Amino acid sequence: MTTEEDSKRLAELGYKQELARTWSGFSNFAISFSIISILAGCFTTFGQAWNNGGPIAISWGWPLISIFILIIGLCMSELVSAYPTAGGIYWWAATMGKPIHGWFTGWLNLIGLIAVTASVDYGCATFLNITINRLTGGGWEASLGNAFLLFVIVLVLHALINIYSHRLISLLQNISVWWHVAGAAIVVAILIFAPSHHQTVGFVFTDTINNSGFGSGEGGIPFWFYVLPLGFLLTQYTITGFDACAHVSEETQGASTAAARGLWQSIFYSAIGGWILLLAFLFAATNVDEINKQGGFVGAIFETALSSPLATAIFAISTIGQFFCGMSCVTSMSRMTYAFSRDGAVPGWRLWSKVDRNRTPVNAILAGCVVAALITLPALWAPPGSTTPVAFLAVVSIAVIGLYLAFLIPIWLRLRMGDKFRPGPWTLGRKYRVMCWIACVEIVIISIYFIMPIKPSAIPGNENFTWTDVNYAPVLVGVVLIGIALWWTLSAKHWFTGPRRTVDELPMP
Known part of the structure; x- marks a missing residue:
């Protein structure tokens, strides 16, 4: 498909071509592959699976959950093929359903993308903190304060890269894959x-x-039906953000097929590579006592199994990979902010939907990064005796819940449409029905688990209760859901009509 044909298809969907369509199909695949980033999630949330299930939560849990996520991705590939717009899943929901579906999908997606940007950049800062500490022989203190300072610096760098070099981002996405x-x-x-x-x-x-x-202990109903599923957060968080293929579809050549293929392939190859990487972690985890002592921190594996230079090299490799991942997250988040604002859904939408002379949504980039920094402020505090703030896992949970609930709505709407749905060139055929049902059920289940307390000391009334252990994901997600529901009921339903056309007529062939 030529650039002219892409622009015509976009016009048929109601939008004029404003973003630069310079990305190849490989670049489209690369952004989701980079956001999934096995060098990020596999490292930063390894301890969640180690502490909640141990080796089986990783060796068996990873491939099992990956299959479910791939099914979700395949359902979304069919949708992006039919509707290749920057609004992505928000646009799909509003088109297949009603404005209210688009409203909730858009806000959940935006919350999830901002949270995943925050969690990835904070994880990058944490590993950078450790790497600098090791390289300086302890001269740099790997404290929570320094981690947050590095987090802000990384966010600023990602904002600047996204603002000033559109073509460089595409190149860096490709480099990131390799x-x-x-x-x-x-x-x-x-x-x-x-x-x-x-x-x-x-x-x-x-x-x-x-x-x-x-x-x-390690048996019985509580372990198998509560503790072990909490460990699955490792997989569910790592393999997320693949909706980026849709968000940059207006910048991708041949988007109806390239974005669909890039979406499911990014999940498939990440699942295989991540499993191999995690198995390598487990086979090297010979000092179980020390790993437990450090709260399941993956770095304990490297420090106990390897020489200091090799351990430092692994920290550095992961840190750079996470930097690439965060850069891609900012790109995806800003395109969603731009698209949702373009349709008047975000307060101050005229500001966030502007593009500069390089056709880049600068204001959307800046706004998203500022909010990402603000929701991570609780990470400045950690429970006594711990170096890992529960706030990090809370932001991770917010990212997973926000993104996957946003995925749920258009998948359910596609299921409801049945044969009325007009597929694009990439389609599931008759298999859509069973795959959509599986996707919906899995998303509902994981969304319930990830708002649960991570530790007993997070439950009010527990003798060891402490606010620093509280998983504030349900509070933040709940407040936001109530807020956007009230906003819809009291105001938005009277003026929000879903996607707004920015073209009056189709371009001439």
């Missing part, structure tokens, strides 16, 4: 050949760990 492939391969090779001994196959595929404080 960095993730080569970097992960190097890490796996180090963990295979450098340690003096490894864990057994039995440990990796059958051992369980329960450091959550819930239940009476």
Whole structure:
């Protein structure tokens, strides 16, 4: 499909071509592959799975949950093929349903994208903090304050890159793919050949760990039906943000097929690469006591199994990968902000929907980064004796809940439309029905689990209750949902009509 044909298809959907359509199909795949980033999620949320289930939550949990996520991705690939717009899932929901569907989908998606940007950049800052500490021989203190300072610096850098170099972003997305492939391969090779001994196959595929404080050990109903599912946050968080393929579809050549293919392929290849990487972690995890002592922190594996230079090299490889990931998150988040504002849904929408002379939504980039910094402020505090703020996992949960609930609405609407749906060139055919049902049920289940307390001390009334342990994801998500529901009821339903056409007529062939 030529650029002219892409612009014509966009005009048929109601929009004139404002963003520069310079991205190749590979670049479209690259942005979601970079946002998924096995060098980010596999490292930063490893401890969540280690403490809640142990090896089986990783060795079995990762491929199991990956299959469900791939099904969600395939359902979304069909939708982006039919509707390749920057609004992505918000546009799909408003078109297949009513303005109210678009309203809730758009806000959930926007919240999720801002939260995933915050969590990725904070994770990058955390690993950068550790890397600098190691390189300076302890001269740089790896404190929470310094981690937050680096977080702000990383956010600023990502904003500047996105503002001043549209073509550079596309290039860096492509470089990011190869960095993730080569970097992960190097890490796996180090963990295979450098340690003096490894864990057994039995440990990796059958051992369980329960450091959550819930239940009476590593068995029984509480473990299998509460603790272990909490460990699945590792997979569900890592493999997310793949809707970026839709958000940059107005900048992608041949978007009806390229964006659909890029979306599901980014999930598929990340799932395979991530599983290999995580298995390498587990086989190198020979000092279980020290890993438990450090709260399941993945760095404890490297520090106990490798020489100091090799451990530092792994930290550095992951940090750079996470930097690429955060850059891609800002790109996706800003395009969603631009598209949702273009349709008048965001307060001050005229400001956020502006593009500069380089056809870049500068104001949307700045606004999203500022909000990402604000919602991460609680990460300045951590529970006594811990170096990992629960606030980080809360932001992770917000990202997962916001994004996947936003995915749920258009998938359910497509299921409801049945044969009335007009597919694009990439379609699921008759398989859409069973796949959409599976996707909807999985999203509902994980959304319930990830608003639950992560520790017993997060439950009011517990003798060890502390506010620093509270998972504030349900509070923030609940407040936002109530807020946008009230906003809709009292005001928006009278003026918000969904996507606004920016073209009066179709371009001449």
